Amino acid sequence: MGVSGVGKSTVAKGLSITLGWTYAEGDAFHSPANVAKMSAGHALTDDDRWPWLRAIGSWMDDQIRAGEPAVVTCSALRRSYRDLLREGRPEVWFLHLVAGPDLVADRVSRRTDHYMPATLLPSQYDALEPLAPDEPGASVSVDGTAPEVLARAIAALGLTDQATTEH
Numbered sequence: 061m062g063v064s065g066v067g068k069s070t071v072a073k074g075l076s077i078t079l080g081w082t083y084a085e086g087d088a089f090h091s092p093a094n095v096a097k098m099s100a101g102h103a104l105t106d107d108d109r110w111p112w113l114r115a116i117g118s119w120m121d122d123q124i125r126a127g128e129p130a131v132v133t134c135s136a137l138r139r140s141y142r143d144l145l146r147e148g149r150p151e152v153w154f155l156h157l158v159a160g161p162d163l164v165a166d167r168v169s170r171r172t173d174h175y176m177p178a179t180l181l182p183s184q185y186d187a188l189e190p191l192a193p194d195e196p197g198a199s200v201s202v203d204g205t206a207p208e209v210l211a212r213a214i215a216a217l218g219l220t221d222q223a224t225t226e227h
Contacts (some may be wrong), residue, residue: 062157065186067135067202067209071157074210075131077161079219082123086134089115103183113144124151137187141193155196155213161185
């Protein structure tokens with residue numbers, strides 16, 4: 061979880077490869093209308109997000125039923141969004157990727173393959189509600205290289221031994 065451009069896809073892909081988990085890109089669950097709205101520089105409303113979050117939850121249900129460990133990217137900026145994603149899914153755990161606005165703005169401004177413009181970053185930081193102590197998960201800084209962040213993410217998941225013995 062985290063704001064757009066923080067590195068969710070990079071870390072999730074790394075976890076998937078390193079741990080052998082199924083991976084899904086949360087952006088792929090957005091409706092065409094949501095993508096068009098964001099591409100035009102308009103922030104999504106809660107009404108826009110609920111169907112998207114339910115679609116991600118449905119995908120998670122499929123993975124849980126299949127007994128497949130999985131990772132899915134999702135901004136999950138507000139606690140209410142995370143509550144919906146956790147509802148009936150005690151297995152769900154959040155990894156909050158944390159970075160300052162300047163670092164993320166620089167990353168977003170260099171992306172050429174994404175519809176989310178840098179102009180929407182302030183709205184994401186305004187909406188962001190960091191993980192509360194009673195929520196299942198951990199926060200990890202994205203300072204450093206991608207392998208350093210991935211190592212911190214694996215350690216935060218408590219899977220350091222599994223990652224080093226499997227790959």
